Amino acid sequence: MADEAISVVECPVYDSLKNGRVKASGNKYGNVVELQCDEGYYLAGKSSLKCGANGNWDDDFQTFCAENQCVEPSGISNGFVSASSWKVGATATYTCSEGFRLHGSNQRVCSRNGKWNGSDPYCRMVICEVPPPVEHAKTFDALTQYLYQFEVRYVCKTGYFISDGDALLRCSESGQWIGKVPKCSLVKCKEPVAPAKSKVLVASLTYGSEAQYLCFPGYRLKGSTTVRCDETGNWKGVVPECVPIASGNPPVVANSIVVDSGDHTYNNQILYNWHVGFIS
Structure with missing residues (x-):
């Protein structure tokens, strides 16, 4: 009886991987295939498989390429973050609580490498700078910084009034003062009315x-x-x-009769009439 031909054990051809690539040296016993996923995917299973004596690749379960995803984005102090999903391409949006302003980008995108791009933004308390001084206005208790919603009121000194702008300014969420810086102008009276004469x-x-x-x-x-x-x-x-200006009664003049209206004020006249036989 002739010797039976001896053949090498072969494994099924392993030439494709969904969303990945296969590099194979063959499919016979002892051959190895290298598996690699495309960008944006990670390998679930072994990265290399060997054809075994039983004609199977030594893979405990079917290796596949899974889509990358990011971990849940971390929250921020004095703010919050929202994301529709954690998959590649998803966007995380950051928002600060009222009275705080965001520093950094308000959005981060889940990259193909499974990491959120950029860096975490942060929320800083809104602060307004010292409001400008106003000439002829009373000074108020000056602080080095003014927080969100803080209000300052300008009061003009005695004899001055606010002729332009706003008496009250408020620190806004943008860190700017809402309102127009006022102007204190000197009070003026109307032209006085002169009484008669x-x-x-x-x-x-x-x-x-x-x-x-x-x-x-x-x-x-x-x-x-x-x-x-x-x-x-x-x-x-x-x-x-x-x-x-009133004068007293006119003097009595002998041998005369006075004609007097009784008005003894400035520029009024009296008349003396002499008796018969007398002249002035």
């Missing part, structure tokens, strides 16, 4: 200035001679009046 002298209409009243000839001043422009923009003091 008088004139008024005014050097200035601004706060602290005085208006002086002078009566026309034949009149005297009744009341204060001056009023002052106060912090409210009004003249402080009672406006005087000019009253006619």
Whole structure:
């Protein structure tokens, strides 16, 4: 009886791997295949398989390429992160709590290598810089930093008023002051009204200035001679009046009759009529 031919054990041909590549030296006993996944996938199983004496590859279970995914993105202090999934291409979005501002990118993408690109952003408390000083305004308790929603109020010094801008500024979530820095201007009074038979002298209409009243000839001043422009923009003091200067009764002249209207004020006249037989 002739010797039976001896043949080498062969394993099934291993020439493809979904989402991966196969590098094989053959499929006979002792041959080895190397398995490698495409970018964005990782190997679930052995990376190399050997054809065994039983005609099978020494693989305990079917090796396959699984799609990479990222781990759950870590949270951030004073904020939160949301992601629709952790697969490759997924986006994680970071948001800060009210009163905090995000530093860094607000989004990270799950890369093919299974890692989130970039670095974790962080939330920093919103801080506004010291508000600018305003000329002729009272100083307030100055801090080195002002937190979100903090308010500062400008108050003009006595004799000044806010002519432009806002008295109240508020620290916004952007770290900027909301409102327009005000301007303090000097208070002004209106032109004073001169009472009858008088004139008024005014050097200035601004706060602290005085208006002086002078009566026309034949009149005297009744009341204060001056009023002052106060912090409210009004003249402080009672406006005087000019009253006619009155003379006493006219003198009695012998041998005459006086014609007297009874008005003995400035520029009024009386008339003397002589008795018969008398002349002046």
